[in-house]
Amino acid sequence: MPGHRTKGFCASAAALALCAMLAGCGGSGESAGGGKTVLRYTWWGNPDRAERTEKAIALFEQRHPNIRVQTSFSGYDAYKQKLATQAAGGDAPDVMQLDYRQIDQYASGGVLLDLGRQQRVLRTAGIDPGLLATGRVRGAQYAVPQGRGTETVVYDVQAWRSSGVPLPGRGWTWDQWADAMRALARKTGKPGGTDPGQSEDAFEVWLRGQGKALYTKDRGLGFTAADLTRWWTFTDRLRREGAVSPAEQTTQLDGSVENTPLGRGKAASDANWDAPASGYGALVKSGVALAPMPSGADGTPGQYFKPSMFLGIGAHTGHPGQAAQLIDFLVNDPDAAKILGATRGIPVNETIRKETGPRLTGFDKTVAGFQASLEGSLKDPPQAPPSGDNALQTTFQRDYDQVSYERMSPRKAAANYVTEAKAELRS
Amino acid sequence: MTTTGIPAPTARRSSATARRRPKHERQGAAWVFLSPWVLGATVLTLLPMAVSLYLSFTDYDLFNPPHWVGLRNYAQMFTEDPRYWRSVLTTLTYVVIAVPLQLALALAVALALKGMKRGKAFYRSAFYAPSLLGASMSVALVWRAVFNDGGTVDHLLGTGGWVNEPGWSLLAVALLTVWQFGAPVVIFLAGLQQIPAELYEAAAVDGVGKWRQFVSVTVPMLSPVLFFNLVLQTIQAFQVFTPAFAISAGKGGPADSTLVYTLYLYDRGFVASHMGYASAMAWVLLIVIGAVTAVLFRTSRTWVFYASEGER
Numbered sequence: 001m002p003g004h005r006t007k008g009f010c011a012s013a014a015a016l017a018l019c020a021m022l023a024g025c026g027g028s029g030e031s032a033g034g035g036k037t038v039l040r041y042t043w044w045g046n047p048d049r050a051e052r053t054e055k056a057i058a059l060f061e062q063r064h065p066n067i068r069v070q071t072s073f074s075g076y077d078a079y080k081q082k083l084a085t086q087a088a089g090g091d092a093p094d095v096m097q098l099d100y101r102q103i104d105q106y107a108s109g110g111v112l113l114d115l116g117r118q119q120r121v122l123r124t125a126g127i128d129p130g131l132l133a134t135g136r137v138r139g140a141q142y143a144v145p146q147g148r149g150t151e152t153v154v155y156d157v158q159a160w161r162s163s164g165v166p167l168p169g170r171g172w173t174w175d176q177w178a179d180a181m182r183a184l185a186r187k188t189g190k191p192g193g194t195d196p197g198q199s200e201d202a203f204e205v206w207l208r209g210q211g212k213a214l215y216t217k218d219r220g221l222g223f224t225a226a227d228l229t230r231w232w233t234f235t236d237r238l239r240r241e242g243a244v245s246p247a248e249q250t251t252q253l254d255g256s257v258e259n260t261p262l263g264r265g266k267a268a269s270d271a272n273w274d275a276p277a278s279g280y281g282a283l284v285k286s287g288v289a290l291a292p293m294p295s296g297a298d299g300t301p302g303q304y305f306k307p308s309m310f311l312g313i314g315a316h317t318g319h320p321g322q323a324a325q326l327i328d329f330l331v332n333d334p335d336a337a338k339i340l341g342a343t344r345g346i347p348v349n350e351t352i353r354k355e356t357g358p359r360l361t362g363f364d365k366t367v368a369g370f371q372a373s374l375e376g377s378l379k380d381p382p383q384a385p386p387s388g389d390n391a392l393q394t395t396f397q398r399d400y401d402q403v404s405y406e407r408m409s410p411r412k413a414a415a416n417y418v419t420e421a422k423a424e425l426r427s
Numbered sequence: 428m429t430t431t432g433i434p435a436p437t438a439r440r441s442s443a444t445a446r447r448r449p450k451h452e453r454q455g456a457a458w459v460f461l462s463p464w465v466l467g468a469t470v471l472t473l474l475p476m477a478v479s480l481y482l483s484f485t486d487y488d489l490f491n492p493p494h495w496v497g498l499r500n501y502a503q504m505f506t507e508d509p510r511y512w513r514s515v516l517t518t519l520t521y522v523v524i525a526v527p528l529q530l531a532l533a534l535a536v537a538l539a540l541k542g543m544k545r546g547k548a549f550y551r552s553a554f555y556a557p558s559l560l561g562a563s564m565s566v567a568l569v570w571r572a573v574f575n576d577g578g579t580v581d582h583l584l585g586t587g588g589w590v591n592e593p594g595w596s597l598l599a600v601a602l603l604t605v606w607q608f609g610a611p612v613v614i615f616l617a618g619l620q621q622i623p624a625e626l627y628e629a630a631a632v633d634g635v636g637k638w639r640q641f642v643s644v645t646v647p648m649l650s651p652v653l654f655f656n657l658v659l660q661t662i663q664a665f666q667v668f669t670p671a672f673a674i675s676a677g678k679g680g681p682a683d684s685t686l687v688y689t690l691y692l693y694d695r696g697f698v699a700s701h702m703g704y705a706s707a708m709a710w711v712l713l714i715v716i717g718a719v720t721a722v723l724f725r726t727s728r729t730w731v732f733y734a735s736e737g738e739r
Contacts (some may be wrong), residue, residue: 081697088489105700109490248576251681362597387488388559391699396680400681402500415510423507424699 020250036068037227037319039326042077043071043309045424049343055340057188060329067322076255080390092314094323098143100134100307104219105387107137113313115141118324124347130380134307137384144331145307147275147345150371150378151205151293152303153177154262154277155269158286163187163268170373174206177294179233181243182266185333193269194261195244197235197240198253200396202271208229208379209296215417219386219425221236225411225418232403232410239404247404253397257283274370275308275345278363290370304381308345320378346371388424395420475481483569483706493703500707511708512692513683517597521687522664530656532610537615538645551613558609561620567603567673574599574674590674593684600685603670619645647677647732654731665716668693688712 041052057069065343074082080102092111106112114133122205124144126134136141153168160167165183172180181192186310196202204214213222222226232260238244245261252259261267270280271293280288292302311330312325328335337352342364347353360368399417408416458465483500485493504511536554541549562567573579574589589595626644635643646653668689671679679686679694686694692712696705 084489084697084700103492109488111490247681251574251591254676254678387700391694391701394694395696398678398680398683401680405682407593407682 002309011060014030022424026248034210036066037322039067039319040093040322041069041071041091041095041096041326042079042083043073044076045073045343050071051326052340052343056330056336059335061324063329064153064322064325067325069326071195078397084363086350092316094314094319095326096312096314097146098310098312100310101390101393103135103143103310103383103384104137104314105390106312107140108387111315113315113317113320113323115144115313115324115327118313118320121321121322122328126332126351128350129355131305131307133349134381134384135310135312143310143312144327146331147308147342147350148348149275149308149345150303150304150305150374151201151291152274152277152370153269153271153291154280154288155193155291156262156284156286158182159268159291163314169297172294172335173294173297173299174209174234174294175297178238178243181238181269182241185241185243188268191245191261191267192243192248193245193267194253194271195235195239195247195250196271197232197239197244197404198250198397198400199271200393201273203231203396205293206296206303208304209294209302210380211300213263213382215382215389217383218340221418221421222327225414229411229416232400232414234409235400236403242371244317247401248405250404252402262288274308274367281363283421289368292374301378303374304378305374306346306381342367376398386425388421392421392424395424434522443614443729457551479706479709482601482703484712486701487702487706488700490700496703500704501711503704504707504711504712510683510691511688514679514686514688517684518665518667518688521597521601521667522661525667526657526660526664528601529608529660530611530677531654532605533611534615534653537612537619538641540612540616543676551616554612555609562668566672567670570670571674571676572601574612577582588649591681593682596674596681596684600667600670600674600687603674604664604667611660614656615649618649624647649732651733654723654727658720661719661723662716665712673725 040059042351043049046249047172053071053073056069061067061069068194073079076099078095080099083092083096083377084104087106088110098106120421121142123142129144131145131148132141135145136139154170161333165182167179168177168180184190184192196206199215202247205221207214207227212227235244235285239246245267247265249266250260256269257263257272257276260270260272262270263280263283265284274290277288277290291302295301311327313327317323328342330348332349332352334352334355337347337349337356338359340347341356342360347356357368357372396417399408399420402416403410462731483495484495484497486496486499487570490661540554541552543550557566571590574593580589622645625638626648632642633720641722666689667687670684671687671690675685675690676692678691679690688708689712691706692705693710695701
């Protein structure tokens, strides 16, 4: 019967189209293994890190002929968004690089596997307990730190020296830092450094120097609007005096060293993380050196050793054992460490750190030396920031924009920030 | 099927099916050919829209299952979120700057091209090229470099970097859109060529000057095309995203001066993981664009002139 045939044809055509679409959506990754276990490993970074990572992965595959690792990487912001969407769709990669600020959200959202169950393969004994604890959420180890970083004042050695201002040294306070910024501005005619008012990281160091913290143990806000008002009044005054960068320059900060005032030749120093600071080498021809972050008035250090990156396993992975093997290899294997160097910060495994330390060259060596000089003098890192912090970092910067462009008083902007932060942490 | 029964009824029935069958078959064929579209529209548009409407009443954060919160997102948006209103104001300012500027420029270029005797094709493609390129991220980044401090505009005009000045940054965003005026130019050009030459000849015989010709002949005859461009560009302007995103490096700065509606929506959804809130924002935008378009259509009755009206 012709009618039936048409209907049948219709249905099968529709089914065919649907199948094609579903196949198009779901067929990625799993199919190309050739009988091997295929692990997806994603991370953020730059081409240099990519090259070293690929080499390390090749070695891993050579040692485990039954495992094939598919890697993909992108810049941090793009990575963060892509991973969030993948995780939401239940399609998180088997092994993923994570930031301190993502761990709480991912762990409580059920995206990460409890690594405690993989102890047989994944050794953590070589990692400093304080650092290891930063990957723990509600008692369970969801991520393993891969590298160690800390904040630093990077400075143009020649500019600083020729200005006659005493070089920054251990134990200097925020007041001494401010005086140095003013003196540099007077002598060089340029701001002494980046306005730190926009940086939640710098604020945290300042806060910790007074024995306070960004967040309380129970994930609330660890400071008051009055604290933030004092910080922003302090930085805003320096900006008005021309001691730190003007708003037009500060607003161009986007996480890359190229867009910092120091990188653009418009200031003599910058507060930054030590790992990316290597980028200044190419930008500041006369050379840069690292100084510790200023401490509180009574000498309390605010900076801390922060796990620079973590590795975690997707909760829905089909191969938890192999994924754990890969993490163990990346964190604990001496040969992998040789290849990776300090591309993700100074290695966390104590043995490897001691072994690779003398072999480091160039800026990796500078960073290692800087970290060694701080060893034993810093306080423990805070616990992983609560979920809402991811958005608050941007809010912090935006609210300070209102201050530096003189559209809002420090007090008003601080009140705004605290209101939003409380709402963000509640939700 | 054909062997049983009395010949007469069979003949009657078969003639009846013969009349009906082609229509039936045509319908079947139509559905077969339509199925990719129907499937696409359902799976890729209608379903996501329904889900987004549902999510706008929840606190979905990408990681945890959504909870129904009723109108809370909408209430929060209208009463507790100063940044939301700033983004609304920024977008309205942007629409008011960009749309008239773009249409005026497009019309001027179209008029110039119409009168051109030689090289018309070359200039037409030259003016259209930015529309093809402009939507790309790389051009937006070049734009940012041009308007940055130390950039070309800074050197030529000594104005400092526009993109770092809250008072100028939105104009830099608008100029990037205005620069992509190729599509309205092409449509204007087509409209201009539809205007009968006799009208101009008659006007010239009456001793009417160029400007008066433009006001009394060109504008009324072109008004349907003008209206079409106005509606299209307004709808697009409300949804501006790429230039603002690129010029402010995704932050809507400096000091929230380029925080247009869609950029804030993106920020809430993908940076702050408040998908429910972002969905609610998207629905408000849809309703507002619908309302604005309706108002434009309503006012069009008073100023849009259709040549066929005279014949009716």
